[in-house]
Amino acid sequence: MTKDLLLEFLSDRMSMTDIYQPVVLKELLLNKGLRTKAQLAAALAGHEIAVQEYYERIVMRWPKSTLTKHGMMEYERQGSKFRLVTYPTNQQALNRALAICDEKIIDWIEKKKTRERAPEAGTSVRYDILRLAGGKCQLCGISSQVRPIDIDHIVPRSKANKEGKVRLHGKLIDVNDPENLQALCFSCNRAKRNQDNTDFRRRETVVRDGVSACHQGAGNEAELKVLEGQALISALYEKLEIDYLNLMQTKEDHLRKANLADIIEIVFALGGQSGISRESLLQLVEENRITFGGYEKGYYGRRSLEGQQPIMRRSASLKPT
Template identity: 35%
Template sequence: MSHIYQPLMIRSLVEADGTATIRQLAHAFIIQDESQLKYYEDRIKKMPLRILKKNGVIDRQGDLVALKTGKLTFEQRAQIKMLCDQKMQEFIVKRGLSIWDYRLLDTPVSGSVYYEAMKESGGRCALCGATKDERPLDLDHIIPRSKGGKSTKDNLQVLCSRCNRTKGNKDDTDFRKLKQIDSLPGCKFCFTEINPAIVVEEHNSVFAILDKYPVSEGHHLIIPKRHVADWFTMTTQERREGEELIRVLKKRIEIADKTITGFNVGMNTGESAGQTIFHAHIHLIPRRDGDTPHPRGGVRGAIPEKMDYGD
């Protein structure tokens, strides 16, 4: 970043007539930091904009945000600004710098420690297994800095930008202890073993194929790319993205086939539950009126005599 920081500092000093405080220079750096601008754009969309719009205070048209108060007088603007400043200052007095604990770096990570941590990670997120080709990789403090965690290699793990942003500062899980297996040679459902021609759809950490022995026409399997035994050992991200892909496929199947009137969604976990391929997979089975004489009970048919449970 020296290619940016050094000329930016010189330009900022020139614009300030040759002299500026560190604080003034920091303001200039923030304005030029696209990652910070993107971060706050995202924060604005997720919280204050959504809440204020819901309460009828503001309106949004694309990237344009406006108060719904109509034209304000000079006195009204002054009073509103005073009340907003009062609310902010009251909270700052109450909480102090702890408001920004999650943003403060007490000890920067040295280049050598950063390199070693990244090398040990194998270039993958310790939680979801994402690579740098899928999303940016961050160094995360296992014990958060706000809780006294140090910037040493034993307290650092690699998380992708998505996992790192959603990890709270009260969570001290060491995700490096989770065993990550990309693929298992000979596993029929490992992504590296699958013929790309049969892949119907991909969605980040999961993909879908048509079942080789379908229960009904349009029977799909949604499968994590990473080798993982069952639904319960899939990561939160894999389960979430699996559910997202199920919704996309359901809608697509319904549009293509108007005879579909229902769906069964489920997974077999363990040999006693009927699992035969021990790589997690979720069944999406379209149903049609009359495809079985007695559909009542649905998935309870896993044990046939329990399917009809009376009134």
């Protein structure tokens, strides 16, 4: 890419959904056009506000408390500065200290890679845990598309017995059993640490009325509760999001058909919460199809506000019945 093409791309053609492109290009420009994958990833992390804020909190907790306790550094509140108390007196001592730091870092990374190659970190297990979590952190609810999601041990591995077993909800299971795994974003997982065994997984969801009747008929009344108002609407939206994610991930035709049917039924239920009957929704679907067509032909292009106005006016005519 010539200089003129690069400037033209930067000025006129670069379309951004985040800061990734300019950060990567700037890093390459500052380093004679060549950087490794790890170096570019580090540059992106340095511009990620959530990551920076998270590690600022980390610095002020364990490194600060441990290193100041051992007299290795001190903290100056004015300017928020850390100062090394015993700085090496000569270049040889400095080089030796840097070499030891590098050795410790490399050793820790290798140990971490070994842990992450363990069975619980396998692709299929990670997929299953994320699928059950709806692709979101099971504590804060953030999507995996926004923040990286870790697979967390509910009861930490440090609490396993000699046989690799932990006790969860009164049952003794293998520490790597999927029952002991949950999906947490990197911020929630780091904050949890390895001393907490809180299970953040949501095990409840809205179910179809017929399923509920069968459930009650089996003598399980205590396990069910009836939601109303905003609580029910929120639960329906959550169920809609989970079924949408399942639809995106499902390849079998019969399962996709079932997911689509569930999504339609949830839309009817959400309409009912606003006093909109399924009949009026179906009528609007048919009216819009006649007036504007459907989506079967796969036309794709930029939306225009003018093109949306008739649809918006049409939708506004939908009133509770």
